Amino acid sequence: MTRPRSVLAVAGAAAAALAATTALTAPASAAPVPSEAAPSADTTTGEYIVKFRAGADRGAALRQLGGRFGISLTEVRSLATGAHVVKASGRTTGLLRALTARGDVEYAEPDTPMYALSTPNDPSYPQQWHYFEATGGINAPTAWDTATGTGVVVAVLDTGRTAHPDLDANTVAGYDFISTSTNSRDGNGRDANPQDEGDWNTTDGECGIGSKAKNSSWHGTHVAGTIAAVSNNGVGVAGVAPNARLQHVRVLGKCGGSTSDIADAIVWASGGSVRGIPANPTPAKVINMSLGGSGACSRTYQSAITSAVRNGATVVVSAGNSNADASGFSPASCANVVTVGALDREGNRAFYSNYGTAVDVSAPGGEVRRETDPPGTKTTPENGVLSTMNAGTTTPGSASYTAYMGTSMSAPHVAGLAALMLGKRPTLTPSGVESALKANARPIPGTCSGGCGAGLVDAAATVGAV
Ligand SMILES: [Ca+2]
Ligand SMILES: [Ca+2]
Ligand SMILES: [Ca+2]
Ligand SMILES: [Ca+2]
Known part of the structure; x- marks a missing residue:
């Protein structure tokens, strides 16, 4: 059994830079609204x-x-x-x-023309460049005219759930698959409450050689917000699939998680049976795994993924943050998954993103660097992916918002898009979802050495094609 080293947002050599979470105090600028008819005549339509x-x-x-x-x-x-x-x-x-x-x-x-109000009124939406910007965005607003992910459950295999006004209404019951009580911090093994208890660690080396002390990441909260934050509620941010349902399946605790727990979680999320665990009452049609570790795909991972795909679940995974060929990482290198690389705001492969033939498509992962990081052309926090967060440094505190970067942030854009597709056409198979994502991606707007898959996913084109 291999143990993934850690969550992708904080994995590998770039850990310090990747863990840089710049708190964004969002200016309450109004979201743009569709243009109104010109008032020169009684009506524009006559x-x-x-x-x-x-x-x-x-x-x-x-x-x-x-x-x-x-x-x-x-x-x-x-x-x-x-x-x-x-x-x-x-x-x-x-x-x-x-x-x-x-x-x-x-x-x-x-007889006044009406328009679909596809531009969310969430006050921080204008900062979510990764949804709407012509160069590096996924072209989501047009997709929202016809698809919102209604009826689709997306499982988020991650650090678990925190209470959040931009997530709670879209959340269904999940499960906690962390079997070791030392890493779970809830005092027991597997249980029905996927609450994120925090993944902080207080001393360097506590989570293996080279690991650093760090605050809790609330990684699952951030990933969930990109997939399906409540939109048009006048609060915070929007999600890619605003009417999809989030199912938190907790697999990452202090020092990460184990392949064995994650494999069981994959099967359970898709509606398969796991010994000793009640069946999932709302099986997921999409599974997001913004996690990974070193090594080519294991038999354990592949067999769990194959079972989930047979159950009809589309499995979306991060390519990894090691600026290396994704073939050396799992679950990025597994078969029958949609492996997602990360691009920056200009549409270039992000400096951390894995690449290669294992990458199926790319999506915005953004770049966030601290002022103390080496100077670069992209150093401002607004170049990251803004989503839901928790303000607690160790145990859960109040709900908040933060920009993160990573392939952990790019995968949920694709998981959300898969939910949009499945909400519109529930009979799509996992391979049908993957083919449509690739066929409708647009060319990488910037540069990508090593391979970024079929291109940058395009929500409007993909949803239009299904
Ligand atoms: Ca537990
Ligand atoms: Ca628990
Ligand atoms: Ca919102
Ligand atoms: Ca694939």
């Missing part, structure tokens, strides 16, 4: 809704008004309300007032 009074001679009234304005007015259809849609042959100003002023007209209104 269509009015007119309610005539009982007994009115509609034809005569429209002929008379048309003559006065030098246009023709035709009745297009009647409404359930008893009003009629009237179309003018040309743009007019003053026709609406003239209609309203008539004794035989009860009311007249422009």
Whole structure:
């Protein structure tokens, strides 16, 4: 049994840089809204809704008004309300007032065009460049016009759950698969409560040679927010699949987690049976694993993944943060998973992202560096992926938001997109999801040495294609 060294956001040599979590105090700037019709004429469409009074001679009234304005007015259809849609042959100003002023007209209104309100009102949404920016974003807003992930459960195999106003409403029951009480911090082995008890460690070397003391990461809380933070609630951030359900399956505690626990969690999440554990009441159609460790895919991992895929679950995994070929990491190198590399805001392969033929697609992972890190072109916190967080340094504190970077952040973009696809077309198979993700990805906007898969996932194109 191999033990993954740690969560990808803090794995490997780049641990110090990757653990740099810059707290973003989000300015409450308003989210953009769809543009309104130009107000130069009564309507931009030339269509009015007119309610005539009982007994009115509609034809005569429209002929008379048309003559006065030098246009023709035709009745297009009647409404359930008893009003009629009237179309003018040309743009007019003053026709609406003239209609309203008539004794035989009860009311007249422009037939105002409506638009899908796909731009979330969450105050920090404008900072979530990774959803909407033309260069490095995943083109999510257009996808939200037709897909929100309704009916799809996404399992988050990670550090577990913390209470959060941007997550709670989208959360279903999960499970805690950490079998060793020393790393679980809840005083027992596996149990039904996937609460994240914190993964801090107080001394260097406590989690193996070269490990550093660190505060709790609340990694599962961050990953979950990218997948399905509650959107349009006027709070915090938006998620990629705002109506999907999150299922926290706790597998990472202090010093990471074990392959054996993670393998059982994969099977359980997909609806398979695990000895001694009650069946999952809401099996996941998508499993996100923003975790990994050294070594090619083990028999244990592959057999658990194969079983999950047979159960119909799409398994999305991070490529890893070691700036190395992903073939040497698990579960990134396993078969039948969607392995996701990370790009920065300009669409270049992020400095930490693994690469190679094992990578299927790429997604935004961002870059966050501290002021004390070596100078670079991308040093500001807004280049990271903003999501839900907890403010506790050890045990859980209050809910908050933070920008992180890593392939841990890129995978949940793809897991969320898979949920959008499955919400729209529930019969898609895991291989169908993977093929559509690849076929509709767009070319890497920047540079990628070593291989970034089929390209940067495009939510609008992919959802449109299914
Ligand atoms: Ca426990
Ligand atoms: Ca527990
Ligand atoms: Ca929100
Ligand atoms: Ca694959």
